[in-house]
Amino acid sequence: MKKGIKRRVVWSYLLLIIFSVALFEAMILSSLRLYYMDGVKQTLRDQGTMFSSFYEQEIIDDKLKVDAEKMLNHYRFIIEAQVQLVSDKGMILANTHETTEHDVSKYEDVKAALNGMTGYLDTMLNDERILVVTQPLKRGNTIIGAIRFTTSLVQVNKVFTQNTLLLLSFGGIVILAAAIISFFLANTITKPVSVITMAAEQMASGKLSTRIPKEKDDEMGKLADTLNFMAKEIERHEQLKNEFIASISHELRTPLTSIKGWAITLHSMSEDQFYHEGLDIISNESDRLNDLLNELLDFSSLSSGKLPLVFKQINLSSLVKQVVQQLEPRGIRQGVKFTTLIGESIKLAVDQNRLKQVLMNLLDNALKFTPSGGEITIKLDKDEQNAILHIVDTGIGISDEELKLVKGKFYKGNSHASGSGLGLAIVDEIVQAHYGHFTMKSQEGVGTTIEIRLPFVHLEVKK
Numbered sequence: 001m002k003k004g005i006k007r008r009v010v011w012s013y014l015l016l017i018i019f020s021v022a023l024f025e026a027m028i029l030s031s032l033r034l035y036y037m038d039g040v041k042q043t044l045r046d047q048g049t050m051f052s053s054f055y056e057q058e059i060i061d062d063k064l065k066v067d068a069e070k071m072l073n074h075y076r077f078i079i080e081a082q083v084q085l086v087s088d089k090g091m092i093l094a095n096t097h098e099t100t101e102h103d104v105s106k107y108e109d110v111k112a113a114l115n116g117m118t119g120y121l122d123t124m125l126n127d128e129r130i131l132v133v134t135q136p137l138k139r140g141n142t143i144i145g146a147i148r149f150t151t152s153l154v155q156v157n158k159v160f161t162q163n164t165l166l167l168l169s170f171g172g173i174v175i176l177a178a179a180i181i182s183f184f185l186a187n188t189i190t191k192p193v194s195v196i197t198m199a200a201e202q203m204a205s206g207k208l209s210t211r212i213p214k215e216k217d218d219e220m221g222k223l224a225d226t227l228n229f230m231a232k233e234i235e236r237h238e239q240l241k242n243e244f245i246a247s248i249s250h251e252l253r254t255p256l257t258s259i260k261g262w263a264i265t266l267h268s269m270s271e272d273q274f275y276h277e278g279l280d281i282i283s284n285e286s287d288r289l290n291d292l293l294n295e296l297l298d299f300s301s302l303s304s305g306k307l308p309l310v311f312k313q314i315n316l317s318s319l320v321k322q323v324v325q326q327l328e329p330r331g332i333r334q335g336v337k338f339t340t341l342i343g344e345s346i347k348l349a350v351d352q353n354r355l356k357q358v359l360m361n362l363l364d365n366a367l368k369f370t371p372s373g374g375e376i377t378i379k380l381d382k383d384e385q386n387a388i389l390h391i392v393d394t395g396i397g398i399s400d401e402e403l404k405l406v407k408g409k410f411y412k413g414n415s416h417a418s419g420s421g422l423g424l425a426i427v428d429e430i431v432q433a434h435y436g437h438f439t440m441k442s443q444e445g446v447g448t449t450i451e452i453r454l455p456f457v458h459l460e461v462k463k
Helices: 003-052 056-060 064-074 109-113 154-204 221-268 274-304 316-334 352-368 423-433 457-462
Strands: 082-087 092-095 119-125 128-139 140-152 312-315 338-343 347-350 375-382 386-393 437-443 449-454
Touching: 003 056, 003 128, 003 154, 003 312, 056 064, 056 128, 056 221, 064 082, 064 092, 064 140, 082 109, 109 119, 109 128, 109 274, 140 221, 221 274, 312 316, 316 338, 316 347, 316 352, 338 457, 347 352, 352 375, 352 386, 352 423, 352 449, 423 437
Parallel strands: 338 375
Antiparallel strands: 082 092, 082 140, 119 128, 128 140, 312 347, 375 386, 386 449, 437 449
16 A cells, blocks of 8 residues: 555645645746846936936036046945946946946947947856946937946845745745645545455455444445445355255255165165166265265355364374375375374364364365375474464466465366365365464476464464
C-alpha cells in the first residue's frame, strides 16, 4: 500500500499545491519586481519634471547650454543618482559625477528622449545593475536637450531578494502543511482500503466468519456492507452444501453396505470364476465409494468446524516412523525408496488420528506420482516455535499452473490417478485446525517438496 494509493494520493495533492504555490509566487514576485522598478522610474521621472518646472524660464530663454553647470549645481535633487544634462546632439553639458564619457547619443534611452519620449535603460555597469531614465527638455515643441538620471538597483534588488526569501519561506511552510494534510487525507482513504483488503484476503482464504467494521456511511462503508453480505451469503451456502454432503453421504452408506454385503455373500455361494471376478469388482468399487464418502464427510465436517479434534501429547517422531513403516512394503513393491531423517524426539499436542491421516494422504500421493527407482525423503525437525515436517519426492512434479489449484476441492489435475481430489484439501483443513501451515513447492520432472509447520504454543493450549 505504501507504494499504491497512499503515495498517489499524497503526491497528487502535493504536486497540485506545489504547482499552485509556485505559480502564485511567480506572479507575486513578478508583480513586486514591476512595482519596485516602476516606483524607481516614477521617482526619477518626477525629478525630471520638477527640474524642468524649476528652470522653466531658463529653458524658455535657451540658457541650457550656457548655464548647464550652474543649473545642475544649484538644484537640490532628493534622490541618490547621477544626473547629467545632455544637449540636443547627445553631448553631456553638465554632470554631477566625474566621467570620461562626453557623448551619450549612442544609448537607447538618450535617443528616445531626444525624440520626445522618456527613455529607459536597464543594464550592468562595473558588475553593478543600474537603471537609466532620460527625459526630454522642451522649449515649446522644440527639444533642446535632456536630463539623464542613473541610479543603482542594488538596494532595490536587496529589498526584492528579502521579499523573495520571505515568500519562498511562506511557500515552503504552505507546501509542508499541504504534505502533512495530504498524508492524513490519504490515510482516511487508504486505511479503510487496507482493512477491507485484509478482510477480503481472509474471506478468500476460507475464513468466511470475518466481518469488516463499518466506520462511515460512505462508499467505503457501502463496500464493507457488500463484502460482509457476500461473506454471509457464501457462509450460508457453504453450510447448506456441507449439510447436503453429510446428508447424502449418510444416505448412501446404507445401500453401499448392502451392496458390499451381498457381493461377499454371493461370492461365497458361487464357484463360477466369471461371477467371482464380477463380484470382486462390485466389492472393490463399493469400498472405493465408501472411502470417497468418508472423505466427503471428513471434509464437510472439517470445513464447517463440526468435527471435534482430540488433542493429546504424543511423540511426533514415533508417529512419523510408524506411518513410514506402514507404507514401506508398498514402496518396495513399486521400487520407491523411503529415506527418513528424524532426529531427537519431538513431543507436542495434536489429534493423533487426524495427523496420521495427513501423513497417510501425503505419502500416498508421493507414492502415486513417484516412478520406480525414485525416492521419498521424510525429514522431521524443529525450531524454537514449530515442529517442521518435510516430504520430498523425486516424482513427476506439478506445473506452476496446477500448483496454485491442487489444494482446491475436488481438483485432480491432469493425472489419471484415481481419487476424489479431496486429499490435499483435507490435509490443508486439518493442518489449519492445528494452527499450522501447509506449503508445497514443485517442478515438473524434478519432484515435489511439502512442508508442514505445527506450532508448539497454540497446540499446547489446546491440550
